[in-house]
Amino acid sequence: MTDVPRPGQLVTHDELLGRPEVVAPALLGCWVVTERPEGTTAVRLTEVEAYSGAGDDPAAHSHRGPTPRSAVMFGPPGHLYVYFSYGMHWCANVVVGAEGEGSAVLLRAGEVVLGEELARGRRPASAVHRDLARGPARLTAALGIGPDDRDLLLLDPRSPVRLHRGTAPVAVTAGPRVGITHAAELPWRFTETGAPTVSAFRAGVRRRPPAG
DNA sequence: TCAATGATCCCCT
């Protein structure tokens, strides 16, 4: 028996109710654990973003009502919303708030705390420890989360992807969200204060300059 | 600094 770090108890349904910008910072320090045939990996969350489905957040995928892609967001809290981004990446969210609301928390970055060797095998060989889960697509890659995990209940002890409480309180810093073009001014990005695994800050970069 | 890359969704027929 080796001395392996262990997560806390599973996050509960009730802990995920409430406004996303209130629930999101409480998820910092929590562990996302994935159990696969090849082994277990876990990431301790250091960066998340809140997206509100209450109709006040044009950056939320749920903003225009349920679609085939975003239907999971309108389900009960605690489920995994996975979407495909930029033609090559998968990003993971935790559904929060009441059923039918459409709010979610994007898992932006974390630190690999279990199964580093396995995580490293899912990432480019050049990645150093700090960068293994630094960024939303890197985080899903390191954990091996993909389209097959859509809608999984993270609060179920039998689920292969779960959300556990952390082992210690976390100091939280709030700031503007990253990489979006709408409502980027809302301070709904939450990071663990001083964490080296927080992703690079690139707010609302345009892919092409405005015409003229 | 910028190319890669494709599902999704709006809007028009």
Add this chain to the structure above:
DNA sequence: GGGGATCATTGAA
């Protein structure tokens, strides 16, 4: 029912 802009990004240069 179909075309085309959009996009909650990353990695290499």
